């Protein structure tokens with residue numbers, strides 16, 4: 001065995017054993033899932049696969065059969081039928097096995113999306129034997145106030161109060177401005193008069209028979225500035241997501257002026273997923289001191305190609321600006337693969353730098369640790385995971 005092979009193995013072992021802070025994810029569904037429900041959770045499409053085809057014929061589908069099947073006691077590449085039958089047979093244990101093998105020490109759980117169907121942070125902490133922290137969805141809080149019949153004239157004050165209250169138990173906020181108004185929104189802070197008028201119009205346009213959905217740009221800008229005023233850690237959905245998103249309005253570069261204006265606010269801006277704009281996100285993370293990013297969702301969905309996507313995140317972005325997330329929602333498989341593919345991709349990218357430019361093993365391990373948990377612990381002011389080497 002050459003020394004290079006030995007040091008590569010050493011770095012690989014270190015990366016495999018590192019705790020991970022999953023700074024953006026969601027709860028899992030504990031109800032038994034039939035094939036259609038499971039397939040719906042392993043794609044960002046809102047539609048079933050066309051007749052005679054399956055969402056298992058994808059990078060994520062192959063990765064589930066390759067890496068999750070053995071965790072459930074099946075051979076790699078078990079058929080989707082056998083996999084789902086075994087999953088049902090094991091019940092809650094299937095999710096526990098998949099979650100507990102990830103080495104994730106902390107979940108940052110966003111509870112605003114389909115919150116009544118998924119495990120809450122306490123439930124996730126128990127299922128995964130990990131710490132769980134709440135991330136509050138800004139737009140959801142405004143919708144809660146409207147549902148409660150909050151008077152338009154009292155909205156701003158009520159929102160401030162509610163946000164302060166929720167932030168007592170949360171580590172950050174998330175905005176889905178990308179989904180609701182696109183990221184090409186006016187970066188300026190709206191005036192109180194503008195906000196009051198927009199809330200009034202929203203209330204007037206709301207009818208009891210339609211689901212409540214905040215899509216007013218003035219109100220959403222107001223919510224973002226409320227989070228900036230509180231120097232929150234603010235997560236933004238960026239890039240790839242479900243069919244509800246206009247991807248061409250989700251480049252993080254559209255946030256450039258907003259980022260300039262918030263640079264000295266104390267707020268930290270976390271660009272989520274970012275694919276296929278992760279190189280743009282890397283640029284922003286380099287030039288703005290308060291900008292961080294991850295490629296969470298893209299790791300699972302690019303499967304075998306996630307090695308290259310992860311390597312691309314290590315181009316412009318300083319290593320103290322890159323975070324790990326799974327963005328898993330609904331099924332424990334996405335946590336499992338998120339962690340496994342992330343560790344593998346990071347290790348292979350760093351090995352390639354070592355081969356090309358002689359990066360020492362201890363430096364590779366140090367960079368990996370920043371991305372695995374140290375950066376997230378710093379941004380969200382979390383205690384170091386218990387499993388972390390000091």
Ligand SMILES: [Zn+2]
Nearest residue numbers: 024025110327
């Ligand atoms: Zn998410």
